[in-house]
Amino acid sequence: MRMPGGFRYAATYAGIRKVAKDDLALIVSDSPASAAAVFTKNRVAAGPVIVARQNLRASRGRMQAILANAGNANCATPTAEKVAIETSGATAELLGIKANQVLPASTGVIGVPLDARCIIDCLFRLKETLDPSGFDAVASAILTTDTRPKTAFASIRGDRTTLAGMAKGSGMIHPRMATTLAFVMTDAVVTPAALRTALKQAIERSFNRISVDGDTSTNDTVAVFANGGSKFTPSVKEFGEALAEVLASLAQQIVRDGEGAHKFVTIDVSGAATDAAAEKIARSIANSPLVKTAIAGSDPNWGRVLSAAGNAGVPFDPRQADIEMQGVTVCKGGLAANFSEDELKKKLDDPECVIRFNLRGRGRGKTRFWTCDLTEEYIRINASYRT
Amino acid sequence: MRMPGGFRYAATYAGIRKVAKDDLALIVSDSPASAAAVFTKNRVAAGPVIVARQNLRASRGRMQAILANAGNANCATPTAEKVAIETSGATAELLGIKANQVLPASTGVIGVPLDARCIIDCLFRLKETLDPSGFDAVASAILTTDTRPKTAFASIRGDRTTLAGMAKGSGMIHPRMATTLAFVMTDAVVTPAALRTALKQAIERSFNRISVDGDTSTNDTVAVFANGGSKFTPSVKEFGEALAEVLASLAQQIVRDGEGAHKFVTIDVSGAATDAAAEKIARSIANSPLVKTAIAGSDPNWGRVLSAAGNAGVPFDPRQADIEMQGVTVCKGGLAANFSEDELKKKLDDPECVIRFNLRGRGRGKTRFWTCDLTEEYIRINASYRT
Numbered sequence: 001m002r003m004p005g006g007f008r009y010a011a012t013y014a015g016i017r018k019v020a021k022d023d024l025a026l027i028v029s030d031s032p033a034s035a036a037a038v039f040t041k042n043r044v045a046a047g048p049v050i051v052a053r054q055n056l057r058a059s060r061g062r063m064q065a066i067l068a069n070a071g072n073a074n075c076a077t078p079t080a081e082k083v084a085i086e087t088s089g090a091t092a093e094l095l096g097i098k099a100n101q102v103l104p105a106s107t108g109v110i111g112v113p114l115d116a117r118c119i120i121d122c123l124f125r126l127k128e129t130l131d132p133s134g135f136d137a138v139a140s141a142i143l144t145t146d147t148r149p150k151t152a153f154a155s156i157r158g159d160r161t162t163l164a165g166m167a168k169g170s171g172m173i174h175p176r177m178a179t180t181l182a183f184v185m186t187d188a189v190v191t192p193a194a195l196r197t198a199l200k201q202a203i204e205r206s207f208n209r210i211s212v213d214g215d216t217s218t219n220d221t222v223a224v225f226a227n228g229g230s231k232f233t234p235s236v237k238e239f240g241e242a243l244a245e246v247l248a249s250l251a252q253q254i255v256r257d258g259e260g261a262h263k264f265v266t267i268d269v270s271g272a273a274t275d276a277a278a279e280k281i282a283r284s285i286a287n288s289p290l291v292k293t294a295i296a297g298s299d300p301n302w303g304r305v306l307s308a309a310g311n312a313g314v315p316f317d318p319r320q321a322d323i324e325m326q327g328v329t330v331c332k333g334g335l336a337a338n339f340s341e342d343e344l345k346k347k348l349d350d351p352e353c354v355i356r357f358n359l360r361g362r363g364r365g366k367t368r369f370w371t372c373d374l375t376e377e378y379i380r381i382n383a384s385y386r387t
Numbered sequence: 388m389r390m391p392g393g394f395r396y397a398a399t400y401a402g403i404r405k406v407a408k409d410d411l412a413l414i415v416s417d418s419p420a421s422a423a424a425v426f427t428k429n430r431v432a433a434g435p436v437i438v439a440r441q442n443l444r445a446s447r448g449r450m451q452a453i454l455a456n457a458g459n460a461n462c463a464t465p466t467a468e469k470v471a472i473e474t475s476g477a478t479a480e481l482l483g484i485k486a487n488q489v490l491p492a493s494t495g496v497i498g499v500p501l502d503a504r505c506i507i508d509c510l511f512r513l514k515e516t517l518d519p520s521g522f523d524a525v526a527s528a529i530l531t532t533d534t535r536p537k538t539a540f541a542s543i544r545g546d547r548t549t550l551a552g553m554a555k556g557s558g559m560i561h562p563r564m565a566t567t568l569a570f571v572m573t574d575a576v577v578t579p580a581a582l583r584t585a586l587k588q589a590i591e592r593s594f595n596r597i598s599v600d601g602d603t604s605t606n607d608t609v610a611v612f613a614n615g616g617s618k619f620t621p622s623v624k625e626f627g628e629a630l631a632e633v634l635a636s637l638a639q640q641i642v643r644d645g646e647g648a649h650k651f652v653t654i655d656v657s658g659a660a661t662d663a664a665a666e667k668i669a670r671s672i673a674n675s676p677l678v679k680t681a682i683a684g685s686d687p688n689w690g691r692v693l694s695a696a697g698n699a700g701v702p703f704d705p706r707q708a709d710i711e712m713q714g715v716t717v718c719k720g721g722l723a724a725n726f727s728e729d730e731l732k733k734k735l736d737d738p739e740c741v742i743r744f745n746l747r748g749r750g751r752g753k754t755r756f757w758t759c760d761l762t763e764e765y766i767r768i769n770a771s772y773r774t
Contacts (some may be wrong), residue, residue, distance in 0.1 A: 044697030044705045046722070076693055076705065078722050111723040190710025194698025218694050257695055289676075297770025306463055307605050310431030318431045318463065334431070335465050336498040376763035377769075382677055383684025383762075 001155050004162045004187040006030040006229030009134030011141035014122045016115075017071030017108065021124060022141035024119060025064040025185060026126045028095060033227035035063035036195040037103065038203055039199045041219040046073050047080030047114075048104035049219060051088060058100040061192025065102045066183055067091050067119075070142050070168070070172060074106040074114040075218045087119045090255055094123050104182050105221045107144055108166060136318075139166035146257055152249035154242040161188040161230040163242055167250035169220075182207070182222040182250050187229035188239055199238045206247035209279075210255050211286040211371045222247070254372045260377030263295055265370065272365035277314045281357060282369035286314035291355075291373035298348035300341055302330040316359055324356035328332050333360075350355060388542050391549045391574040392701045393417040393616030394698040398519030398528035401509045403502075404458025404495065408414075409528035411506060413513045414453040414570060415482060420614035422450035423582040424490065425590055427607040434458050434467030435491035436606060438475060445487040448579025451615035452489045453570055453610060454478050454506075457529050457555070461493040461501040462605045471579045474506045479629055483713035492568050494531055494555060525533060526553035532768060533644055538634035548575040548617040550629055554637035556607075556644075569594070569609040569637050575626055586611050589686050593634035596666075597642045598673040600757045609634070642757045647764030650682055650738050657753040658746035664701045671699035678742075679761035685735035687728055689717040696744055703746055711743035720747075 006028055014024035037056055039049050056062065067088055074080050088102035095102075106114070139149040150167040169180025190198070199222070206221060224243065234242070256264050267285050272278035285291055288308035294301040302323045310318065323331035326347040328339050353373075395418055401411035424443055426436050442450065454475055461467050475489035482489075493501070528537040537554040556567025561576050577585070586609070594609060611630065621629070641653050659665035670679055675695035681688040689710045697705065708716035713734040715726050740760075 042694060042697040043699075043701070043703060044693050044722075073690070076690055076718070076721055076723065108686075110694060111718065113723075124590060218690075218697060289765075293766050293769035296766065299770065303460070303463055303605075305428060306431050307497060310605060311430040312430075314430070316430060331463070331498065334463055336500075337464065376766045378676075379680050379683065379761060379763045379766060382680035385684065 001153055001162055002159050003132060003135065004164050004185050004229065006187055006227045007185045009132035009138045010126045010129040011134065011137040012122050012126055014069065014118045016069055016118055021060065022137065022166070023069055023071045023127065024122055025068045025138040025141040026091065026130065027138060027185065029064050029132055029225055029227040030229070031227055032064050032101065033060045033194040033225040034108050034190050034195045035061050035223065035225050035366035036192065036199045036203040037200060037221060037223035040218060042218050044218045046106060046219040047084040049073055049221060050081055052082040052103045052105065052221060055088070055100040055103060059098065061196065062301065063101045063103055063225065064097045065091055065095060066105065068142050068181060069107040069119065071143050072106060072112060072114040073110045074218050075367055077113040078109045079113055080278030083114050083116045086116045090120045090123055094127050103223055105219070107140035107142065107181055107219050110218060117296050123257065123301055125294050135164060137324055142166070142168040145259055146170065147255045148257060150250055150253035150257065151230040152246045154245045155237050156188065156234045156242050160184060160232040160270055161234060162288050163246050165246040165250050167254060169254045180220055182247065184224040184243065184246055186224070186226045188226050189228040189231060189233040190226040190239060194236060195226055198236070199279065201240055202244035202247045205244050206251040209367070210251045210370050211283065213371070243244065252370055255372050258372035259381045260375040263351050263353050263373040265295055265355065265372060267369040267371065268276055268354070268356045270366040271359035271361045272314070272316070273363040274365040275367055276365070278367040280314045280367040281309045282313040282367050284308050285355065285357065286369050286371035289374055292371065295353055297377045300325055300330055300348060305355060305357065306331060306334065316361070320360045322358040322360060326350065326354060388549055389546050390522065390539055390546040391551050391572050391616065393574055393614045394572045395517035395519055397513045397516040397518065398521065398524040399513055401456065401505045403456055403505055407523065409456045410456055410539035411509055412455045412525040412528040413517065414525060415517055416451050416612055416614040418614055419449045420612040421577050421579040421582045422446070422490065422610065422612050423579065423586045424608060425586060427490055427605060429605050431463065431464035431605045432562070433493060433533040433606040433625070434471035435461055435493045436608060437468055438471040439490045439492065439608060442475070442490060446485065448583070448736065449489045450490055450612065451484045452478055452482060452493065452566060454489055454620065455529050455568060456506065457494050459493060459495040459499060459501040460497045460606050461621050464500040466500055470501050470503045473503045474731045477507045477510055480724045481514050490610055492606070494568055494606050496507050497605060522551060522553070529553070529555040531555065532646055533605065535598040535644060537637050537644065539633045541632045543575065543621045543625050543629050548573060548621060550633050552637050554641060556641045567641055569634070570689045571611040571630065571633055573611070573613045575613050576615040576618060576620040577613040577626060581623060582611055582613055582716050582748050585623070585630050587724065588627055589631035589634045592631045593638040596754070596756050597638045598670065598756070622770040628754035637640065639757055642759050648759030650740050650760040652682055652740045652742065652758045652760065654741045654756040654758065655741070658748045658750055659701070659703070659752035660748065660750040661752040661755055665752040665754040666725040668696045668699040669700045671695050671756050672742065672744065673756050673758035676761055679758065682735065682740055683760035683762045685732050687701055687712055687717055687731040688737060689762040692742060692744065693718060693721065703748070708749045709745040709747060713737065713741060
C-alpha cells in the first residue's frame with residue numbers, strides 16, 4: 001500500500017524528556033487539509049487541548065500541521081495555554097501558514113512547566129528534515145510508557161486513496177473517547193463536515209470500546225487530516241469504514257500494549273435490550289479489577305464476570321445469562337456449567353482471551369469491547385512513573 | 388463497656404471452606420428484635436440476600452437470629468435460594484422461632500453449590516454452644532481474605548444502652564452501599580421503622596464513603612438488631628450517632644484491611660457546589676487506579692489527583708482547585724505549588740495519607756472519603772483467590 005500523498009513528517013529530541021529519545025514531532029500537509037478531532041472529556045484540559053479546540057473552530061476545520069511532544073503534558077501550569085499558543089504560532093510562521101492551522105498536542109507529566117524555548121529552538125531543524133518517509137519516526141517520538149509504536153493503514157478501492165494512522169497510549173485508556181494521542185492522515189477528498197461525522201462514528205466503534213484502567217487523561221486527542229491529494233472522493237460509507245478500520249486497529253494496539261498487560265481480552269455481549277445496555281454491561285466487565293486479575297491468573301472465575309455484569313446498572317435476569325470463556329460454556333442460565341476447570345485454566349494461559357456474555361433475551365442489543373488483564377507489572381509501572 | 392444484653396453467639400467449622408477454620412456462625416437474640424438491613428444493589432443477588440430481604444419484609448422487621456457462613460457465597464447455583472430457605476428454616480425450628488425471623492448471610496466463592504447438609508448438621512452443636520461471650524468467635528468465623536477481625540462498639544449515656552458491631556470484607560468494597568457483611572447488635576429500645584431510618588443515614592456516612600477496588604459483590608449485607616433488652620429508649624439523634632460511629636469504624640477497618648493495602652487514605656473534598664458534587668469528586672479520586680498506585684509508590688503526583696477530579700462528571704473550574712497531600716500544598720489554583728518533592732515523598736511513606744481537594748468555590752459542599760493504595764499484592768491475592 002502506498003502512503004497517503006502530500007504529507008511530510010519529522011521528529012527530533014528537544015530535551016523535553018530526560019532520556020535522549022525523540023520527543024518532538026511535526027506533521028505537515030502540503031496543502032490545507034480538512035481536519036476533525038475529538039478531545040478528552042476531562043474537566044481539566046491541557047493547554048494544547050484548549051488551543052487545538054480553538055484553532056479547529058477558528059480555521060473552520062481547515063488545518064495544515066500537527067505539532068506534538070512527549071515527556072510533558074503542558075497541563076496545570078501557569079503557562080500551559082501560552083506555551084501551546086506560542087509554539088504553534090512559531091510553527092505556523094515558519095511554515096508560512098495561519099496560526100490557527102496548527103494543531104498542538106502533548107503527552108507526559110502534568111504540572112511541570114513546559115519550556116517553549118525547547119520546542120521553538122528545534123522548529124527550524126524539524127522543518128528542514130520534513131520528509132514523506134518520516135512517518136515511523138514521528139510514531140516513535142510521541143510514545144511515553146508505550147513499549148512499541150502503534151500504526152495502522154487502510155486503502156480504498158485499490159490505492160485510489162489511502163489512510164495512515166499512528167497512536168500513542170498504554171495506560172489511562174477509558175471507554176469514553178478521552179484517550180491517548182492518535183493522528184490519521186489521508187489524501188481522500190472529504191469535506192470538514194463529512195470528516196467530523198465519519199470520525200464521530202468511527203470513534204464509537206474503536207476508542208470508545210476499549211479500557212485499560214478506567215482512567216481518562218487531560219490530553220487525549222484523536223485528529224484526522226484529509227488533504228484531498230489523491231483527488232478521489234470516496235463514498236461516505238467506504239471512507240467511514242476505512243477510518244473505523246484504522247482507528248479500531250490503533251485502539252486494539254493500545255490495549256495490547258496496556259501497562260503491564262500480558263493478555264488481550266475481547267468481551268462480546270449479546271441478547272441485551274439495546275446496544276447501549278450491552279455496552280454498559282461490557283464496560284462494567286472490562287473495568288472490573290476482579291475480572292482483570294482473574295484473567296491475569298488464568299482463573300476461570302466466571303462468578304466475577306456475572307457479578308460485574310450485575311453492577312452495570314442495567315436490569316437483566318441473571319437466570320438468562322450464559323457465559324463463555326475461551327469458547328467453553330462456564331455459566332448457563334446464571335448457573336455453573338459442567339466444564340473442566342483444569343483444561344480451561346490452560347486455555348486461559350493464551351495471550352488472547354475471549355469472554356462471551358449472552359443474555360438470551362429477546363433483545364438484539366450487542367457490543368464488542370476490548371480490554372487487558374491487570375497485572376503486578378501495572379502497579380510497578382504506575383507506582384514509579386515519575387521517578 | 389458492657390456488651391449489649393440478650394444476645395448469644397456461636398461459631399463452628401462446618402466444612403464449607405477447605406481450611407479447617409470456623410466458617411459457620413449463629414447470632415441469637417433472646418427476644419424478637421427490631422431488625423433493619425441494607426443489601427447489595429448488584430442485579431445478581433445471592434440466595435441468602437433474596438431470602439433475607441423476604442424474611443425482613445414478612446416479619447415486619449422483627450427478627451431473632453442471624454445465620455452466616457463464609458467459604459461459599461451460595462450464589463449463582465441452581466439451589467441457592469432453596470439452601471438459604473432450608474438452612475434458615477431449620478435454624479428457626481431448632482430455636483422455636485418463626486422461619487421469617489432468621490436472617491441468612493453468606494460470603495465466599497460464587498457458582499459452587501452450597502451443601503445445606505453441612506450447615507444443618509451443625510445447627511444443634513451451634514445452638515448448644517450459644518453464649519454471650521461468643522462475639523469474637525463469630526467475628527472471626529465470617530472472615531474470608533481478611534487478615535484480621537473487625538469489631539466496633541459504642542455506648543449511649545454511660546452504659547444505658549450499648550452497640551456491638553462486627554464486619555467482614557477486604558476487597559470488592561464499593562462506595563454504593565453494597566459492601567461486605569456487617570452485623571450490629573444493640574439492646575436499645577428502637578422501633579423497626581426508626582431503626583431503618585437510622586441505618587440508612589448511618590450507611591451514608593460510613594459504608595457509602597469507602598472504596599477499595601470499586602467492585603460490588605452479590606452478597607453484601609449490613610444488618611442491625613435492636614432487642615430492647617436495656618429498656619432504654621435513646622433519642623433518634625443519639626442512637627443515630629452511635630450507630631454511625633460503629634459503622635464508620637467498621638467501614639474504615641475494612642479499608643485498612645483492603646486486599647494488599649499498605650496505606651489508609653483519607654480524601655477530603657470541600658468548596659464544591661453541593662455535598663453530592665463533592666462526593667462524586669471524592670469517589671473519582673478514590674477509585675482512580677493511577678492515584679492509588681501513586682500513593683503506593685509515595686509519589687506526590689498531584690496531577691493524577693487533579694485529572695481524576697476532572698473525570699468526576701462534575702463541572703468545576705480547575706483554576707480554583709487547591710490540593711494538599713500530607714498537609715503540604717502541592718497545587719494552588721490548578722497549578723504546581725512550590726514544595727520539596729523529596730520531603731513530601733518521605734511523608735507519603737506514612738501508612739496514613741491525607742489528600743485534601745478544595746475548590747475554593749463559594750459552594751459549601753464537602754465530603755470525607757476513605758480508600759487505600761493499590762499494590763502488587765492486590766493483584767497477587769486476586770489472581771489466585773480460588774486456587
